[in-house]
Amino acid sequence: MKTPLLYDFDFTEFAARIKSWGEPKYRGKQIWEGIYKNLWLKPDEFSNLPKSLREKMGELLTFDVLKPVQIQESKDGDTQKTLYELHDGQKIETVVMHYEREEGQDRNTVCISTQVGCGMGCKFCATGQMGFKRQLSSGEIVAQVIYAARHLQDIGENLTNVVVMGMGEPFHNYDETLKALARLNDADGFAFGARRFTISTVGLVPMIWKFAEENLQYNLAISLHAADDDLRSSMLPINDKHPINKLLEACRHYVDTTHRQITFEWALIEGVNDTPEQAFILARKLKGLLCHVNAIPLNPTRGYHGRGAGSDRAKIFKDALEEQGISCSIRAHRGIDIQAGCGQLASRN
Ligand code: SAH
Ligand code: SF4
Secondary structure: OOOOEHHHOOHHHHHHHHHHOOOOHHHHHHHHHHHHOOOOOOHHHOOOOOHHHHHHHHHHOEOOOOEEEEEEEOOOOOEEEEEEEOOOOOEEEEEEEEEOOOOOOOEEEEEOOOEEEOOOOOOOOHHHHHOEEEEOOHHHHHHHHHHHHHHHHHOOOOOOEEEEOOOOOHHHOHHHHHHHHHHHHOOOOOOOOHHHEEEEEOOOHHHHHHHHHOOOOOEEEEEOOOOOHHHHHHHOHHHHOOOHHHHHHHHHHHHHHHOOOEEEEEEEEOOOOOOHHHHHHHHHHHOOOOEEEEEEEOOOEOOEOOOEOOHHHHHHHHHHHHHOOOOEEEOOOOOHHHOOOOOOOOOOO
């Protein structure tokens, strides 16, 4: 039988497991802190434990939840992408991004995956182009964050943000994703503040209604990309099932319930959705909603021919929205030379 993955346990389950080995109760907490506070990745690092217990841990738990098979760094050195192999040979990618700040602490963000591939089929997304392979377990999601945090710790940096924007649709793996974030948020462990997480969804409407009821402080982003159903359906097939008016109704409910701002993501595609006309329709639909539009010029992928909007067109789009009272920022490309940008992740090396 394969041994369980270290990061798949929540604390109660973990403590029970350690106790079942005949260990005293305090050991569970001690090991948990080694994992989530000290970020120890191997049994040998648990120098506060007897050797016999370290050996037992190595035999009865799988520590190597993710095996790095390729690490790539962008030319500017600010983006690092890791291709990991999972225990069944499937592969995922995780990206760490460094942002210099003129004032205050620099920002280090990890972009994590929730599935191998994705079944949503968005035309311009490399993950969508590869199709759905399987769900990740909560532990496989957690491990991406812990590994990134440990890497940053080793180079004297801190992890400041987690974005659930890598491979996969988090709301199509809702329970495992929320379990993972809860484990990372746990005050007795990694204690990562809820407001420093952002979940991005393609717009699975029933899950947005459900998420609104959870009373969680995570940030929510919605991949909108078009302001009318014909255009949105042509890029995001899920729009046939969950059209824009239903999606925005769920978003309004979320904002009303949580009083939290919602972000809309918009990959600017030249001549497709970067027109003042789209901006105009969008502004009308978002009127009165506590929201922000995050636009990013489309990143290239093999299976889609549209081009990212140039900076002049992007500026016109942003100005058109802002003139109508909708705040909008244009994000810069990141890690494009190593295909680590939004929508470029896949299981390849
Ligand atoms: N499945 C989730 C999260 C992963 S995708 C979602 O779709 O929201 C993260 C973001 O990258 C989404 O906003 C997605 O629409 C966007 N994206 C996908 N392909 C892209 C591309 N080629 N260029 C720019 N953004 C892209
Ligand atoms: Fe899946 Fe998001 Fe890519 Fe669409 S954009 S295929 S939902 S990962």
